[in-house]
Amino acid sequence: MKKKVLILSGGISKERLISLDTGLQVANELKKNGYKVKISEPNNNLQKNIKNFKPGIIFNALHGQFGEDGYIQSLLDRYKIPYTHSGVLASAIAMDKEISKKIFLKNKINTPKYFTYSYDIKNADLIKKIKKKLKFPVVVKPLNEGSSVNVYICNEKNIFRILYSIKQYKKVMIEEFIGGREIQVAIMGNKKLGAIELKPKRKFYDYKAKYNSSAKTEHIIPVDLPKNKLNQVLSMSLKAHKLIGCKGVTRSDFKFENGKFYLLEINTQPGMTKLSLVPEIAAFKGISFIKLIEWILKDATTKK
Ligand SMILES: Nc1ncnc2c1ncn2[C@@H]1O[C@H](COP(=O)(O)OP(=O)(O)O)[C@@H](O)[C@H]1O
Ligand SMILES: [Mg+2]
Structure with a gap:
């Protein structure tokens, strides 16, 4: 008998929609090939879904924060059901x-030269640092996002507007543009x-x-x-x-x-x-x- 597969997809990251797409397509393909499949969000229903469906294996179709960064993996480790892709530590790293x-x-x-920025130095000093270490244009990106969400190519004119538009990350990467x-x-x-x-x-x-x-x-x-x-x-x-x-x-x-x-x-x-x-x-x-x-x-x- 083929295994029962629980597919985790959706989640609350900015890549939720991509994950739903991945989940649905993997589910359809497995169903076509005779597997029993259930799709679950990684929310409060997950435990109930696992208990009722009793999957032999979990396909982790989540992307981004909480799904790809070790959080959900550490939760899944406690259920002692095999799950796909990397474990806690590798995912987090x-x-x-x-x-x-x-x-x-x-x-x-x-890898491109970079430094991180925590909104802690004066604007003029940041410009000086970029010119000294990287030169413009630079790429500004969050440290733990995906799908190019909030990745920007910046010049001297627009960099502060962009940096302040993504201040919610508190710390971002400024990288040499290749x-x-x-x-x-x-x-x-x-x-x-x-x-x-x-x-x-x-x-x-x-x-x-x-x-x-x-x-x-x-x-x-x-x-x-x-x-x-x-x-x-x-x-x-x-x-x-x-x-x-x-x-x-x-x-x-x-x-x-x-x-x-x-x-x-x-x-x-x-x-x-x-x-x-x-x-x-x-x-x-x-x-x-x-x-x-x-x-x-x-x-x-x-x-x-
Ligand atoms: N240093 C860089 N130089 C040139 N392009 C970059 C650089 N960093 C990112 N990019 C562009 O942005 C895209 C997304 O960047 P990446 O670091 O892969 O983040 P994500 O996790 O969002 O995919 C890359 O595929 C590339 O097109
Ligand atoms: Mg990428």
Whole structure:
């Protein structure tokens, strides 16, 4: 008999809608293939749903805060039911762009130069610091968000308007802007799965470029790179995945400029709709959507 799968999706992060989409598509695919499926929000009903449905496994289709950052994982650990993707610690580390960058740097994985800003120095001093350490334009981003939510490219003129519009984060990252190409890599269980290049028509790969088909971001697979370069970026991803102790499938986001790759971040719960990047890379490698989902479920039953 095939397993009963409880799919966690929705949640309260800014990526709620993407998560609902991931959850629904994974659910449909599993149902089509004979699984018993229940979708649950990670709210007060979760315990009741688990008790009544008695899932053999939980597919975590949440994205962002509370779903991808170790919180829900620590709760799930207490139920002693296997759940997909990374465990508490790896999820927490990968979600925090500052901590993960420190690990990348310590281990010679190239990542854009940065510093964090806590709204604690004078405006003029911040401008001086940026000019000294990074130079304009810079990228301003939250430390623990996803889907390009509140990521901005800033110049000297608009940076304070932007910084104050996202003051709710209290601490943000100011990062050197890297031009060039956008390449993302999927890792599947300590193996290099493959890469894809994104060519957004917009200023950068922002929320609309990611999810709005009318924004017409071009997906290029296979990526046009010499073999050694392709292998280099795949190896950087695998190294990051292993260093942070990730499990299952991860997706790492890179910029590629002047022959150099820059790792922006590693995602422990990448989007899993049929049109998402990891399923697209998998399909290119001959792994169908259901095979990918089944692999993720199977991997969940091995130790985190
Ligand atoms: N340092 C940077 N230089 C150039 N573009 C960047 C930089 N940082 C982020 N971006 C752009 O913003 C997008 C989202 O940034 P990322 O760090 O991956 O955050 P998120 O977790 O929101 O996906 C990237 O895919 C890229 O298009
Ligand atoms: Mg990203």
